[in-house]
Amino acid sequence: MSENIKITMLGTTGAGKTCFMVGMYAVMQLGVHGFTLSAQDMDDDIDLTDNWERLTEGGEGRFPAATSDTYNFCFNFCYGFKKLMGFEWLDYRGGALRDKASQSDVQTLQKTLNQSSCVFMCISGEHLANKIENSSEALNLAKKTRADRMNFFLNQLHEEQGPVPVVIAITKYDLCMHRKRDDIKEDIKKLFNPLFTEDGGWLVAICPVSLGKGLAGDKNTGNIEPINLHLPLAFAIYVQLSLQFLQLGDYEKQESEKMTVLRNKFLGSWWYNNEIKEAEKRLSEIKAYGNDLQVKMNFLTRELGRIPVYFNGQEQEINV
Template sequence: MKQNIKITMLGTTGAGKTCYILGLYSTMQLGLEGFSLSCQDMDDDLRLTEQWEQLVFAEEGEDRWPSATGNEPHNYAFDFSYGLKPMMGFEWLDYRGGAMSDLSTESDVNTLRTHLVESSCVFLCISGELLKQKLTESQLNIIARRAGVTRMISYLAELAKAKQPTNENPYPVVITITKYDQCFQRNKDEILEDIKNIFRIFFQPNSGWLTMICPVSLGKELAENKNTGQIEPKNMHLPLVFAIYFGYSNELRQQENRAKRKKDDLEILRGGNFLERWMNTEQIKSLENSLNNNQEQIEELKKRMRFLRQQLTNANLYLSGTEMQLDV
């Protein structure tokens, strides 16, 4: 049982989108607590591996960092596995940060918009460089604009129209604080409050957004010197685990709805008189087998979700602004 989802990360030029996918892939290539990540296209694997090795093993200096993404977006297809057994596939769009603020006539802007509306989860990228100190109300507005939040909201309004999130059927968003090494010395609760104030739209009652705030970093030493600091990725996998969890959550909801419809149909067929039941014997048997198959898939999905949830026990999660824990 393997589903496929799409994930989009929104962020401006220099916010760390490309470095995030490099850090995520390198962290999970060899496996992390049994979970691993592999490219479905071997050329993509080579492309990402070469960029990562340049970052880690190249001569110290600016050349270690990947160049900005070109005008043509690139779509990566990955398999997320446990014990090398694929659990879910996902597509990831790498695009130039400037596309987010360009006119809709640009081809890569339309590619981004289409990928976003089809996505099962969205990551919003804000650099820790912007969060080095506690922000006043006026500074919040300035930082929000520098991070491209106003433009993100325009894209998210289009997404909300398509998905129509509710508290009963929420839409998952991860606010990834990239380059967390730049602000980790601050009190974490203060940073969380700043993030909530910058992204107020997600923390309103009954808004239907299920939001995870997750700091990620390529290494603490980069705060001192990004061109010589040691690369040691932290928390890179957590946003992906969250996205995969909710990919399963959507599938679970669909399977439970199918099972309910089949139970209702069975109840009607079994409720007939003896002759009607006899005439519907084959249909009843087929429905019973199909329902059993549904139940097996439901139990497998719950098992996988419980497994993933263990990685998210310390995550900062909010449903329409109210802090919560995952419960499946």
């Protein structure tokens, strides 16, 4: 069972979307607990790797230029190099967030977003360096970071397909890591409060990410030492695997109920012998697949234990 999903990252220009994707790809190529990422197109692999090399070399030109064209990357998420799930990832100019819907890249973004299985909302740590003191500061920050537009886009997505899992990625976390995590979480809730309401049905992870804490001092010379770059993706995949796991449970229940009905009929075990054997085989395949899923999810759970996850505004413990 492998499925292609779409993941869309929302964030204003300069929020760090492209750098995050380049870094995530590099980290996941090395692999985390046997999970890896590979680009489906060889040229994309080369471009992403070149970008990563420039980042690690340092200097004035280390960062990629602001994105001007919309580009759809296709990745495979693998375990032990075996494909678990394919997914698409749109890189676009963040300015599209505030442009009119008549622009073609805005339309592409909206279309992709509305088909997405998971959304990453990017807020740069530079805007979270100080506490949000009151509602007018919150409003100003929502405008500066385009959190207001991200909420607008999410509202549209909600109308289209209901709540989807969301990761609020605090990019450039190095620029606000001097603050207490709980205080940052409170500020995030002020910017995205509809996602934390009691009956909203939103599943939200807050994940600080950075290319390296040394960048806070000098971004041209600071060392690249990735922080959490793999976690937003790990969360997105974990949710998809959990849904597969639940589906599998329903399927297992149906199959065993069917089998019980056949067996309970008078002379059923004899008359329906072949059907029962086939159902038994399917059941044992489902169980084996379920066990396999559980092992994979366990590895991801260990990683995800490090970030807060909320459902209906309540912090959750992630487990299988």
